Amino acid sequence: DADVTQTPRNRITKTGKRIMLECSQTKGHDRMYWYRQDPGLGLRLIYYSFDVKDINKGEISDGYSVSRQAQAKFSLSLESAIPNQTALYFCATSKQGAFYNEQFFGPGTRLTVL
Amino acid sequence: QKEVEQNSGPLSVPEGAIASLNCTYSDRVSQSFFWYRQYSGKSPELIMSIYSNGDKEDGRFTAQLNKASQYVSLLIRDSQPSDSATYLCAVNGLREGAQKLVFGQGTRLTINP
Numbered sequence: 001d002a003d004v005t006q007t008p009r010n011r012i013t014k015t016g017k018r019i020m021l022e023c024s025q026t027k028g029h030d031r032m033y034w035y036r037q038d039p040g041l042g043l044r045l046i047y048y049s050f051d052v053k054d055i056n057k058g059e060i061s062d063g064y065s066v067s068r069q070a071q072a073k074f075s076l077s078l079e080s081a082i083p084n085q086t087a088l089y090f091c092a093t094s095k096q097g098a099f100y101n102e103q104f105f106g107p108g109t110r111l112t113v114l
Numbered sequence: 115q116k117e118v119e120q121n122s123g124p125l126s127v128p129e130g131a132i133a134s135l136n137c138t139y140s141d142r143v144s145q146s147f148f149w150y151r152q153y154s155g156k157s158p159e160l161i162m163s164i165y166s167n168g169d170k171e172d173g174r175f176t177a178q179l180n181k182a183s184q185y186v187s188l189l190i191r192d193s194q195p196s197d198s199a200t201y202l203c204a205v206n207g208l209r210e211g212a213q214k215l216v217f218g219q220g221t222r223l224t225i226n227p
Contacts, residue, residue: 042219043158043202048212056212090157100146100165101206101213105157 003027004106006091012112019078021109023091030096032074033103034058034066036087043090049074050096081113117141118205120218129227133190137203137218140184144207147179147186152200152220162188193225 004025013019023032034046035058045058047066055066063085067075078085091106118139127133135149146165150158164170164177164186176189186205190197203218 040219043217045214048214050212088155100163101215102146102148102160102163103204103215104160105150108157110155 004091004093004104006089006106006109008109009107010110012114013081014114015080015082017081017113019081019111021076021089021091021111023074023076023106025072025091025093025106027093027104028071029093029104030071031094032068033092033094034064034074034076035090035092036060036085037090037108038087046076046089078111078113081111083113086111086113116218117216118203118218120201120203120221122219123222124224125221126224126226127193129193129195129225131193133193133197133223133225135188135190135201135203135221135223137186137188137205138184139186139203139205139216141205141207141209141216142181142184144181144184144205146206147177148204148206148215149175149177149186149188150202150204150217152202154200158202190223195225195227198223198225 007022033048035043049068065077089109092103094103149162151161152158162177164179170177174191178187200220200222202220204215
């Protein structure tokens with residue numbers, strides 16, 4: 001089945017460490033997204049990419065960076081992790097040019113920054 | 115005013131009854147609307163999409179859209195305990211030159227056996 005995968009699924013790290021979260025997809029979609037989810041705050045967009053050469057900031061990009069290594073791979077980095085980056089992180093994909101922008105989510109990464 | 119608003123609940127419904135979930139949105143030019151189901155600790159799962167005014171039915175689920183009132187709802191008929199989850203409303207529109215989804219905070223639904 002075409003799928004979206006994320007690694008790692010859980011990560012505990014310390015303040016100041018560099019962390020990379022990875023996302024891969026076999027759906028053949030061009031568009032990829034990174035969201036974080038916090039209790040009471042819903043899903044918030046961090047970065048998105050419409051193709052390999054296109055990277056855009058979302059509403060909460062400060063403290064994060066991304067890399068689109070290939071159509072199927074989109075990585076999120078926390079250069080120097082801080083405790084308020086503790087959250088559930090989701091990668092999502094959607095089809096290029098799709099008017100409706102249906103997005104499909106990976107299983108998520110639970111990140112804890114101590 | 116939030117772009118997408120949902121009652122956070124919890125909404126408690128007896129098994130076999132109809133669960134009704136509501137969502138309002140602020141951007142009049144929004145083009146497409148989605149309902150996602152999210153079980154605790156899991157990722158959002160797309161269950162319904164709707165683009166035109168009126169009703170759209172898929173099994174026990176019916177999505178209703180009223181663009182004039184900027185309102186979208188999800189009805190779940192014959193509710194089952196497995197329907198207990200948080201339901202996220204998402205609205206797609208053109209923002210800063212790009213198609214983006216904006217999510218509501220979600221409504222927590224509990225189906226009581």
